[in-house]
Amino acid sequence: MSTAACAGVRPDSAHPWVATPATIVRIDQEVPGVATYYLELCDEKARSDYRFQPGQFNMLYLPGAGEIAISVSGDPAAAGPYAHTIRRAGNVTGSLWQLKVGDKLGIRGPFGSGWPLGECQGRDVVLVAGGIGLAPLRPVIYSLSKWENELGRRVLLCGARSPETLLYHSQYLQWIEAGWQVETTVDRASPDWNGHVGAVTLLLERLRSVDASRAVLFCCGPEVMMKFSAMVALRRGWSADRIWISMERNMQCAVGWCGHCQWGPAFICRDGPVFRYDRIAPFLDVPGL
Amino acid sequence: MAGELADSSSRKKEALFANREEFARIVPLLRERGYAVIGPTIEQGAIVYAPIDSVEQLPIGWTDRQEAGMYRLERRADDAWFGYVVGPFSWKQYLFPPHTKMSESLLTAEGWEFRAVEDDAPMYAFLGVRACDLAALAIQDRVFMNGPYVDPVYEKRRRRALTIAVNCTQAAPTCFCASMGTGPHCRYGFDIAVTELSDGFLLEVGSERGEEIVSGLATSAATELQMAEAHQRRARAVAQITRKLDTHDIRNVLLSQLEHPRWQHVAERCLSCANCTMVCPTCFCCSVEEVADLAETRVERHRSWDSCFNWNFSYMNGGIVRQDIRARYRQWLTHKLASWIDQFGVSGCVGCGRCITWCPVGIDLTEEVAVIRGEAT
Numbered sequence: 097m098s099t100a101a102c103a104g105v106r107p108d109s110a111h112p113w114v115a116t117p118a119t120i121v122r123i124d125q126e127v128p129g130v131a132t133y134y135l136e137l138c139d140e141k142a143r144s145d146y147r148f149q150p151g152q153f154n155m156l157y158l159p160g161a162g163e164i165a166i167s168v169s170g171d172p173a174a175a176g177p178y179a180h181t182i183r184r185a186g187n188v189t190g191s192l193w194q195l196k197v198g199d200k201l202g203i204r205g206p207f208g209s210g211w212p213l214g215e216c217q218g219r220d221v222v223l224v225a226g227g228i229g230l231a232p233l234r235p236v237i238y239s240l241s242k243w244e245n246e247l248g249r250r251v252l253l254c255g256a257r258s259p260e261t262l263l264y265h266s267q268y269l270q271w272i273e274a275g276w277q278v279e280t281t282v283d284r285a286s287p288d289w290n291g292h293v294g295a296v297t298l299l300l301e302r303l304r305s306v307d308a309s310r311a312v313l314f315c316c317g318p319e320v321m322m323k324f325s326a327m328v329a330l331r332r333g334w335s336a337d338r339i340w341i342s343m344e345r346n347m348q349c350a351v352g353w354c355g356h357c358q359w360g361p362a363f364i365c366r367d368g369p370v371f372r373y374d375r376i377a378p379f380l381d382v383p384g385l
Numbered sequence: 386m387a388g389e390l391a392d393s394s395s396r397k398k399e400a401l402f403a404n405r406e407e408f409a410r411i412v413p414l415l416r417e418r419g420y421a422v423i424g425p426t427i428e429q430g431a432i433v434y435a436p437i438d439s440v441e442q443l444p445i446g447w448t449d450r451q452e453a454g455m456y457r458l459e460r461r462a463d464d465a466w467f468g469y470v471v472g473p474f475s476w477k478q479y480l481f482p483p484h485t486k487m488s489e490s491l492l493t494a495e496g497w498e499f500r501a502v503e504d505d506a507p508m509y510a511f512l513g514v515r516a517c518d519l520a521a522l523a524i525q526d527r528v529f530m531n532g533p534y535v536d537p538v539y540e541k542r543r544r545r546a547l548t549i550a551v552n553c554t555q556a557a558p559t560c561f562c563a564s565m566g567t568g569p570h571c572r573y574g575f576d577i578a579v580t581e582l583s584d585g586f587l588l589e590v591g592s593e594r595g596e597e598i599v600s601g602l603a604t605s606a607a608t609e610l611q612m613a614e615a616h617q618r619r620a621r622a623v624a625q626i627t628r629k630l631d632t633h634d635i636r637n638v639l640l641s642q643l644e645h646p647r648w649q650h651v652a653e654r655c656l657s658c659a660n661c662t663m664v665c666p667t668c669f670c671c672s673v674e675e676v677a678d679l680a681e682t683r684v685e686r687h688r689s690w691d692s693c694f695n696w697n698f699s700y701m702n703g704g705i706v707r708q709d710i711r712a713r714y715r716q717w718l719t720h721k722l723a724s725w726i727d728q729f730g731v732s733g734c735v736g737c738g739r740c741i742t743w744c745p746v747g748i749d750l751t752e753e754v755a756v757i758r759g760e761a762t
Contacts, residue, residue: 111501112534113487113673113686119496138496159490159497159684160677185702200496346701348673351534352728355670355693358720361640361727366532382643384712 112351115157115202116142120195121177127261129184130228132169133192134177135203148172149210150235151342151370155350156180157202161191165347165365167232168206172239181231181263207350209370211236211314211340219338220248220306224325226255226296226317230263232342232369233316241274249306251277255296255317258282259289277305297324300332308333314370316342323380326373339373360385401604402611404585405466409440411549412512414601420510420547423479425472430458432472434479437512444469451557451738454747467581470557471515471737475666476522479509480542481529485688487538487673492682502685504538510547514575516568517560517737519550521666523574527729528669547594550575554618556625559738561751564630567735569622580615587615628741630751631758632722632732638758639723643715647756652711654746659692661740661748662717667733670698693717718750 122134135156137143148154153167164186170179184193195201213236221240223233233252240250252271256262259282268278279299281292292299296317313334315325322341329339345357345364352366360379362368379385415422416438424437427444437443449469450457461468486502514522522543529539550571553560562568571578576595580587587607590596607615662668672691677684691698693716699706707713725733734750741749 111488111537113537113688114501115488115490115499117497117499157490157499159492160675160681162675163673202490202497202499344701345706346699348671352532353529353534353536353669354672355691356672356698358693358716358724361724363728378640384707384709385643385716 112204113349115155115163115204117200118203120197120199120201123195123197126181126263127256127265130181130261130263131184131193132179132181133195134170134179135201136177137203138200143176146176146178146206148178148206148235150213150239151210151232152206152208153232153350153369154178154180154203154205155207155347156188156192157204158188158191158195159202162188163202163204163348164188164192165207165344165350167342167369169231169234170238172235173242179234181228181234183228204350207365209368211342211370212372213239215312215338216240216243216247218246218248220251220311222251222253222300222303222306222311222313224253224255224296224300224313224315224317224322225263226321227257227261228263229315229317229321229342230254233314234264236314237271237276241271241276248311249277250275251279251303251306253296253299253303254278254280255299255321256280256282258284259286259291279303295324296321297328300325300328303332309335311338313339314342315339319343319380326377326380336374336377337372340370341373341376342369343371343376344369400607400612400615401588401590401599402582402585402607403588403602403604407603408579408586408588410602411598412437412440414598415510415512415547418598419508421507422510422512423476424512425467425469427458431456432458432469433474434472434476434511434513435474440466443467443513448555449557451559451742452747453559453741453749454744456742463583465554465581467513467551467579468555470553470555470560471518471739473664473739473743475664475737475739476511476514476518477525477666477669479506479511480522480539480546481525481536481669481690482506482538483690485538486685487688488686490684490686501537504541506538506542508545508547509542510549512549512551514548514550514571515553515737516550516571517562517565517735518666519548519571519574520562520565520567520735521737522548524667524729524731524733524735525669527731528667531729547598548575548577549595550578550591552578552580552615552619553622554581556622557738557742558627559741560626560736561628561630561738562736563623563626564628564632564751565732565734565736569626570619580619582611582614582618587611628738628751630734630736630754631760635732635754636723636726639719639754642757643719645757647753648711648715650756651714651748651753652709654748655694655710655714656745657694657696657710657713658745659694660743660745662692662694663690664739664743665721666735666737666739667721668692672698693720718753722750722754
């Protein structure tokens with residue numbers, strides 16, 4: 097697997113381990129246990145140099161608590177502040193949760209490979225998201241909503257545990273107005289839920305509006321969900337080299353040195369997190385890799 | 386074998402000879418030039434690489450006896466200075482230290498300020514680098530310096546370090562550098578290369594810095610007899626290498642055998658102690674730890690060696706990915722011998738045999754690979 101060139105521009109730092117300060121300028125509570133933090137880089141030059149590709153991530157650093165890889169979930173065309181949607185899960189995210197607007201933290205990035213937007217040219221595009229897996233895909237929605245070149249159908253298939261955990265649901269109408277077909281499903285319905293119930297792969301199974309043989313699929317969510325989404329897509333006539341998934345592992349350095357995120361031949365931080373399915377399919381089937 | 390002589394004689398400088406007394410001056414000479422000399426010396430019953438200020442601290446007259454899971458020092462019949470192979474240390478101790486302070490954060494009135502920590506390591510002169518370890522240095526160069534990002538700690542130490550290589554004149558049963566194409570003859574990547582003779586040392590210069598050091602010693606052009614003796618001694622090491630690893634198509638062989646029953650077999654013997662990764666001269670996995678003062682206003686980030694054999698190494702939100710020893714040994718071996726090639730364009734193994742010697746239960750990766758290839762049972 098070749099070293100993916102860092103497509104984004106990272107703040108000028110001679111030392112890849114050292115963070116640059118950023119201020120929290122806004123916090124949006126999204127769904128229970130998930131919030132979006134908008135970070136503004138403090139240094140003016142870092143701010144003007146910073147660019148990211150949809151699907152790339154930053155390392156967010158809270159001294160004393162540690163560092164964590166969080167994908168950028170905002171609009172790549174906006175000059176900042178940069179949105180990071182975080183689910184409260186472990187030590188570092190738990191500490192981040194205590195922060196308020198005006199507080200500062202450290203940021204390193206962007207790192208990793210992005211979603212290959214160029215592949216969408218002239219094709220139908222299907223995004224399959226599970227839970228917080230929608231966060232790294234949202235920059236794709238922003239980018240393709242403004243796409244000026246030829247584009248086919250745009251579809252977002254979105255799964256969540258329950259109706260109240262459907263991420264960014266207040267934006268769905270906006271996306272539909274921008275031309276997206278948005279389909280949702282939940283694992284556990286509430287009494288007032290009229291939508292689909294079941295795995296997001298069922299939506300993909302039933303999807304008839306796209307030409308699978310020419311469509312692009314970007315998928316992000318739990319590993320098992322991505323594996324089954326790819327299986328369904330292949331069965332539906334997708335070509336394995338038009339499916340991309342975004343992987344997750346523990347990352348401590350983000351630059352291919354600490355070894356934690358190794359997965360088969362890849363460093364997920366450096367060669368991923370976004371992988372073309374046909375290149376990594378054999379490794380998805382190996383437990384404990 | 387003729388090629389071997391031709392290769393060394395084709396260097397810009399002809400081989401030089403220094404007697405023992407003269408060569409002994411190299412340590413003070415290096416120290417005068419500001420180098421901290423690191424060389425082989427005996428500590429706790431093993432030959433390790435540590436600071437030395439005189440050749441008297443070398444393991445003169447000692448040798449090492451190594452087997453899978455066994456290491457002993459023994460007296461030699463002669464007073465050779467370099468009459469042993471490699472021990473539990475490698476030069477990565479000095480270039481990629483086991484513990485390093487990487488950065489620090491200070492809480493100021495304006496919030497957190499992040500700073501790099503200036504590495505204050507001395508300028509090292511490595512005395513006694515074997516061919517396998519020269520290859521290991523070149524591999525770690527690829528990891529830390531030749532990618533899109535450069536590790537500042539490694540780079541600064543590496544660029545300043547002077548490398549004095551020593552050609553092996555004997556091999557241990559654990560050595561398999563010939564299979565990995567790394568040794569035993571030192572052919573590149575040194576400032577000075579030394580072959581020990583019965584009455585002194587044959588010196589080859591590999592760089593201008595090496596030239597400058599050698600010019601400070603009283604040397605003479607090596608005689609044909611001395612060249613022949615050096616050749617014969619190096620050939621003895623070649624002849625003593627018996628262990629083999631078949632590297633043909635090894636990347637595909639291993640990555641297509643991720644469910645081979647042998648992984649379970651080795652898991653039943655492996656203690657997951659991480660010794661192999663600690664002694665390996667190329668293993669680079671590390672973890673970063675937060676070290677805060679009591680008020681949490683000054684927080685340092687410390688990088689320490691870690692190992693894919695440690696149970697929590699693959700921990701992520703949701704649990705541990707490599708739950709059993711089978712998965713961890715498979716990760717180590719397939720990374721070292723297969724996926725390293727994807728990542729860095731070369732194998733991660735140099736054939737030094739350290740992981741075989743220092744495995745408490747004597748697991749031998751060459752044997753594991755042979756079984757997975759179907760060549761042994």
